Amino acid sequence: xxxxxxxxxxxxxxxxxxxxxxxxxxxxxxxxxxxxxxxxxxxxxxxxxxxxxxxxxxxxxxxxxxxxxxxxxxxxxxxxxxxxxxxxxxxxxxxxxxxxxxxxxxxxxxxxxxxxxxxxxx
Numbered sequence: 044x045x046x047x048x049x050x051x052x053x054x055x056x057x058x059x060x061x062x063x064x065x066x067x068x069x070x071x072x073x074x075x076x077x078x079x080x081x082x083x084x085x086x087x088x089x090x091x092x093x094x095x096x097x098x099x100x101x102x103x104x105x106x107x108x109x110x111x112x113x114x115x116x117x118x119x120x121x122x123x124x125x126x127x128x129x130x131x132x133x134x135x136x137x138x139x140x141x142x143x144x145x146x147x148x149x150x151x152x153x154x155x156x157x158x159x160x161x162x163x164x165x
Contacts, residue, residue, distance in 0.1 A: 055113055055161060062106050063154055069102055070148035086144035089134055096135045103127040103150055110157050119160055123153040 071081035085102075088095040107123050115123075130149035134140040 058109055058113060059154075059157065059161065062109055062157065065102065065106060066150035066154040069099070070151045082145055083148075083150075085130075085134075085150070086141060089141050089144045096131060096140075099134065099144075100127060100131045103130065103153070106150055106153055110153070113157065113161065115157060115160055119156050123156055126152050 068083060069085040070083040072083045074081045085099045088098055091098075104127065107120060107127070110123060111120055126149040130144070130147055133143045133147070136143075
């Protein structure tokens, strides 16, 4: 990424902070006591027939839209899109999809892709 002005850097950092929070909320917001396991809202809202999966897809798509605004290259954006397609397609399968949603954290993977590109520390 080209050198950014201090104002651009601040804007990018604020955007990434917001996206990290959304990703954590969707993928790993609630810790399971006594375990290293955490779950987010994505698998929980996935239990809502049809609407839950669509809401999860929309929230995940927002992360990709913001990544595009940050100037993330199309190659990385395509990887991010594949992650949410896998999440949405498999996640929409009754029961199996709900189990899959607990393990497949597409939003977390996508945030890592953004961080690797912009080189912001976690």
